[in-house]
Amino acid sequence: MVDTITEATVAAMRSIYCHSFATLALSFWDFLMTLGDEVRYIWPMNKRHTFKWLYIFHRHFLLVVQISSQIAFPMSPAVSSPTSYNCRTVLAVMMILVECANFTLEFILAYRVFALFGRRPWVLRLLGCLILGEIICCMPTSFSSVKSYAGGILFQLSPDVNIQMAFTTVVHSTLISLTVAKHISIGRTRNNGGNIISQFTRDGTATFLMVMGLIGLVVAISAVKDSQPVILLFWALSCYSICVGFFRCKRFI
DSSP: OHHHHHHHHHHHHHHHHHHHHHHHHHHHHHHHHHHHHIIIIITTSOTTOHHHHHHHIIIIIHHHHHHHHHHHGGGSOSSSOTTHHHHHHHHHHHHHHHHHHHHHHHHHHHHHHHHHTTSOHHHHHHHHHHHHHHHHHHHHHHHHHHHHGGGOSSOOOOTTHHHHHHHHHHHHHHHHHHHHHHHHHTOSOOSHHHHHHHHHHHHHHHHHHHHHHHHHHHHHHHHSTTOOTHHHHHHHHHHHHHHHHTTOSTTOO
């Protein structure tokens, strides 16, 4: 029985390392493919431009975190041990970064939708309430997740995460619905404004599909027994980084 458990643990750790390396390779490849446009459009932005630093956070800092995780996780315990505290700290930091990446991505998309609708107050109130509700829902989920990290890398996914995923789905569905509605309302306008809305619609659709894919992965892992939820952290970092990479243009916002 001990040998079986040991073999299962080794197989699980090998799977985690494969996922972590795959997501790093994907993020690094996307970073290289979009670096030219980033240098052309994002770097010249004024240093006081908030969205310039949000872009750098998603594209540079999250990549550094993924590289660092390649060093940290091989030294982390698979199960509960005297060094589990260090592992819990690393996992908690990654979870916080994932949540920050998610909410900053939603903030960027919400601001774009707000601008598309001529800064209408009802759009601000609607999106603000939805994102605030998601943040409030995120708090208990985060606390329960941190407690589960005490068991090492092979922790169990909190059942509360499904509630947060539902909120995330509602927020992103509302964002893309408003964007598409605005795109349809103006028809196929050939002027500069029409081109910008078309570009925002393409960016928003691609982002929506990637986030829904990530949510689908969360649901699948939560439904599979003896899965490795830690891989969600790696895929989430890559997903949010790539999504913001869609916004590399003159009209980033």
